[in-house]
Amino acid sequence: TVYNLGSINIDNVYRVPHLPGPGETLASSDVTKGLGGKGANMSVAVQRAGSPCVHIGSVGEDGDWALDRLRASGVDTDHVHISQPTGHAIINVDDAGENAIVLYPGANRHVSMGSVQAALAEAKPGELFVTQNETNGQVEAAQLAKSKGLKVIYAAAPFSAEAVEAILPVTDMLVLNEVEAQQLTEALGKSLTELGLKDVIVTLGAKGCRWISGTESREFPAQKVTPVDTTGAGDTFTGYLIAGLDQGMSVDAAIELAGKAGAVMVTRLGAADVIPTKAEVDTAFPA
Numbered sequence: 578t579v580y581n582l583g584s585i586n587i588d589n590v591y592r593v594p595h596l597p598g599p600g601e602t603l604a605s606s607d608v609t610k611g612l613g614g615k616g617a618n619m620s621v622a623v624q625r626a627g628s629p630c631v632h633i634g635s636v637g638e639d640g641d642w643a644l645d646r647l648r649a650s651g652v653d654t655d656h657v658h659i660s661q662p663t664g665h666a667i668i669n670v671d672d673a674g675e676n677a678i679v680l681y682p683g684a685n686r687h688v689s690m691g692s693v694q695a696a697l698a699e700a701k702p703g704e705l706f707v708t709q710n711e712t713n714g715q716v717e718a719a720q721l722a723k724s725k726g727l728k729v730i731y732a733a734a735p736f737s738a739e740a741v742e743a744i745l746p747v748t749d750m751l752v753l754n755e756v757e758a759q760q761l762t763e764a765l766g767k768s769l770t771e772l773g774l775k776d777v778i779v780t781l782g783a784k785g786c787r788w789i790s791g792t793e794s795r796e797f798p799a800q801k802v803t804p805v806d807t808t809g810a811g812d813t814f815t816g817y818l819i820a821g822l823d824q825g826m827s828v829d830a831a832i833e834l835a836g837k838a839g840a841v842m843v844t845r846l847g848a849a850d851v852i853p854t855k856a857e858v859d860t861a862f863p864a
């Protein structure tokens with residue numbers, strides 16, 4: 578089982594002729610509603626990769642739609658509690674594909690430690706705990722998970738130097754993209770190999786990823802695809818990576834699988850709703 582303390586967002590995407598300026602009222606020709614948030618994306622990815630996922634988080638009274646979407650993928654939402662209005666994004670996309678986004682974190686910043694404790698009360702040593710930087714309570718939750726013998730995976734997104742520094746002492750595996758890796762090495766003034774972590778995975782978009790384990794570093798090329806929308810590629814990659822580990826794969830086998838899932842994801846428009854299943858990944862890239 579994978580335990581994920583993470584954000585749950587509703588993404589409202591509005592198509593507009595141009596991005597609205599100050600004082601302007603603009604009619605939108607089309608709106609779509611999707612499940613998003615790095616946390617929800619990862620839970621759906623873990624579950625579609627074939628591993629059970631317990632999501633720990635918070636939504637508002639308006640959150641039933643999002644919870645239904647998570648449950649439809651099989652995610653356990655028993656430890657998602659009601660607090661403030663559900664986190665959501667208002668995403669304007671113009672005819673040229675340019676976007677402007679308002680993000681309201683809402684309930685995501687009001688996760689209770691009680692929910693974390695209740696979820697982890699059922700956890701067994703050797704199981705996996707993952708979190709990102711879109712909720713509150715990551716450090717305390719990671720410390721609790723670590724004390725119970727779980728393996729802690731931290732996806733350092735959105736990047737915050739203080740957040741990484743605080744959680745690093747209890748982190749077993751760090752997953753970050755190329756930009757975040759650069760921000761981290763600049764903020765800490767040391768290289769990724771000097772962090773003293775057993776596993777650091779840096780995703781490099783169309784260039785694949787790099788796995789740094791101790792003083793060793795290994796590159797994995799990406800699958801060749803024509804990208805349509807890179808939203809959620811990193812979350813899909815991380816969710817599949819974790820599911821692979823949960824299923825007993827070696828780190829390199831889990832990275833291979835994650836790279837294939839990330840590649841399928843960039844060929845699809847949308848976030849959590851379009852994360853591929855394991856069967857779809859296997860069909861796209863047979864072993």
Ligand code: ADP
Binds near residue numbers: 807
């Ligand atoms: P993020 O979305 O967090 O910035 P990346 O863009 O690095 O993350 O993508 C995560 C992973 O998804 C990559 O390591 C790669 O395996 C896969 N991926 C992303 N973009 C592409 C692409 N254009 N072609 C093939 N694989 C891709």
